[in-house]
Amino acid sequence: MSHREVLQALSGLLTGMFVSILAGTVVSSSLPVIIADLGGTQASFTWVVTATLLATTVSTPIWGKLADILNRKLLIQISLVIFVSASAAAGFSQDPSMLITCRVFQGLGAGGLTSLSQIIMADILSPRERGKYMGLFGAVMGVGTVGGPLIGGFLTDAIDWRWNFFVGIPFAVVAIILLQKTLHLPKRPQTRVTIDYLGTVLLAAGVSLLLIWVSLAGSEFDWWSTETVLMVGGSLVTIALFMIVEFKASNPIIPLKLFKNRTFTLAVIGSISVGVAMFGTSVFLSQYMQLARGATATESGLMTIPMIGGMLVSSTVVGMIITRTGKWKRYMVAGSILLTVGMFLMSTIRYDTNFALVSLFMVLLGAGVGMIMQNMVLVVQNAVDPSELGVASSGVAFFRSLGGTVGISALGAVLGSQATSLLADRKDDLMAAIMALGEKGASVADQLSGGQLPAMKSLPESVRVIIESVYGHAVADIFLVAAPLAFVTIITVALLPNLSLSDKTNHERLGETTVDGAGEEIAQLAEATVAAEPRTGQLDIVNPEDGDRKDHR
Template sequence: MTATPPSSDGSATAPRSRRRVLEALSGLLLGMFVSMLASTVVSTSLPVIVHDLGGDQGTFTWVVTATLLTTAISTPVWGKLADLVNRKLLYQLAIIIFVLATAAAGFAQDPTTLIAFRAVQGIGAGGLAALSQVLMADILSPRERGKYMGLFGAVMAVATVGGPLLGGLITDAWGWRWNFFVALPFAVAALIIVQRTLKLPAHAKRKVSIDYIGIVLLSVAVSLLLVWISLAGDTFEWWGIETALMLGGAIVGAILFVVVELRVSEPLIPLTLFRNRTFTLSVIASIATGIAMFGASVYLSQYMQLARGATPTEAGLMTIPMIGGLLISSILVGGLITRHGIWKPYLIIGSVMLIAGSSLLSTIHYDTNFALVSLYMFLLGAGVGMTMQNLVLVVQNTSKPTEIGVASSGVTFFRSLGGTIGVSVMGAALATRVTELVADRTDDIAAALGTLGDQAQVWVAQLESGTLPQVSAMPEVLRVVFEDIYANGISRSFLIAVPFAVLSLIAIIFLPNISLTSMTTSERLAAGEADLATVSVPQAMQTLAATGSIPTADANRPDGDEPAPSGSRGD
């Protein structure tokens, strides 16, 4: 899309054509739909997938964490590349990686293979998450973006509500493997539409330098931290040689990463960004949003199936209140921000809802009135909807046009990192708590098994195998015991999100309340170049005249030559 020249007051001289904007957004909308559908269609069937592949609670956590980990690590890489090379090509590449890895996961025969393909899927997801924000900044100004959020909200509604329902139906009817193939036709369509409709202004070409050492150090530091969180207290003791090696390695990797970023010419995450108070505080707030968003989506689905005995289809239906809260708040707030240009009060309200939703979800039991559970989920979803995208918006509003990619991906990276760590910590806490409760309720489990007669040995063998149980298939007398155990463990894990939500509120309160600009990234770049030319040409002439490189207008020329034309260089 061609940028509209900015006027002297900093706004566009003519409004962007709505038709051209919609054409440019169509590819992004479908790409986002592919990403969300491929993720949400699997969410409700994960307990069944892990059970069928013989995985335990740790496997369940790593199937999710592997994707979040590579998403977090790859996000700043994609963002950096977006500032250096063709953004449209990068976006198409991200779609291809994401969907092919998703389809490959459908052929997994064991948990390790599934986790590996999910990790590759996360690389593509990181590109889609980072590049969609950067490309939107090329197409729409921060002030304009709100009125188009309805379109994104509609796509989110179809993917986030329809995905789990479709996934549950596919799992119950044809088996969970088909969930991994459903996004393929949409991906092909997305690639074609992006190629035909997404037309971006050309950016000045410059020498590309990729910070490979920074990528490796960041990957090592984050991976060691997450492996330690996931395995400590289960595979090995919290305090021991393994903890010293993993935690120490993560700290050393992080320190070396900072040193490298300070020295390279094209850092993966420019540390100068943290001089911007808006960026720093938005990063802190995004961490809490990530924990709430990813943690809730993962463990609420598990709560519905393991604590309330729901099928995958029923679990998809039961999580609609959270998705509804997210959609309603994001669409409504987006429109209000565009209309009035005010954003900070909505972020504060959203962070308060995050605190309320996380706190209330930590109180749920297997028999809690579902109307109350729905209210708690709605509050959490509304909090995420008000804060998630708007934190990226305020960062883009204050970042340099040449650093939009790394600034946007920086916030997205820390949100994904927060979600990854949050899911890992919540999963570790859940596994530990379930183990403790099973040991405490051995008598209740034995009494329940004693009433099953010939079926008792079948269930004893399944429970002793360590695989994630299929609670909905258990006999009533045994199912009630395990529903109570898992409800207790999952609700306890939601307490972990509460202090981070409080920290998010504090960070948002101190965000500078800067008005949103009405210029796109391309227009800001054009305006900056125009201002530079206006200032630099007179300064250059004054410098040349002062040094004698060119004569001044009233200088006497003994040789009788005419004055040099304005703007020429002296020898």
């Protein structure tokens, strides 16, 4: 395909990806208003976020397996329809339960868009060419991540929060039309379709139970409690049953033999830590901007642009270099080092740290994520059998989402614990500041003692400085806890086999495999024939020069 044909084919994928990111981020700045308007609690707020992540994580490997046995173009269109339909339905929510249900279906569609976009790229582009086009996906992610909260804040203030869920519909319609008109995938060989239903149910149940435990432990019940034993134990038993089923299934949802592939296994380990860095830090950076620096939700989106910019530039530039040179490992090792250094530097920030310095730290962190995230999938796609590309690609995305989901919940618990501990250490200073306010001090004390996140703009200066100091320190501790995971990424990337990138698309590789397989069958048949002939009679051999036939007993 020419460069123009590739861009035309990718236009629908990029638009669909933009819809997914926009619909996911547009509500981030207005979610407190939405929950309050629907009469929800803090638990409702948590579940609105967790429900989408959980459904995305669980459904990603299922979409990947379907991509190996069904029409990929149709699948991505179906996932897009599910996603945007659920988004539109969420706009008509009358209570938190309906909103949470719609967000689950949003996550199911998002899982398809996440895995299928990478799989379809492998059908269109060879691993060697894919790097320079990864920058386009990085650009779309950057625009959606930054633009979503800004658009959401504007719609909420100017019109109504329900329009946050409707804004993606026109883009989705355009994406479906573009996919139909421009995406022409090569015809794949017919395969017998068998779906591992039992494995699917066990995987969904085991992972969901684990993620629900992580999201509720520490708030609804203690980390060490009967509920923890039952939920974690049930999750481990279910996952063990899933592994047994996968060993015996004729067409498993996640072929366990993939873990015999060293590249896949190391990429899975590395993706977990990258997921924590990508999802966890974006959530807690927003809280740092709002609670430690007094920014509004819209302002916090603008203040995280340095991280998005670092991710965008690094993914684009490194992708082009990989395409031109064919060398990838040195850049991924450099990216993992940048990620780790960025994490450790972010652990030093406080509420009054010069923002130029904070921006530099965010650029380093974003650059590290950009150099690793997409290329991790690229390396796996290059190393696995082409017939298992779908399930392998979605497997990496699955563990990345799993790491992000667990990371957000676990690091959130650490943040709450650290904030409580630091507030206790500053109790005397805080009480003195409140007492100095006179009659106004009573209302401030009620606000701080209710267990809710404080409205920083409404706090008096003397109290706000103490709260900002506490949350600035607590968020920094989050990065310190996550930094060792980033160090694990350095080790896993360094151990990845330095395989050369193929210059053939997945379809071409699959064709070669089919031809090689046919050749082997013919050779085996010939050997069997030669071995059998002496026992059954004679073998006729014709001299190619004189045509004489000679009989050999």
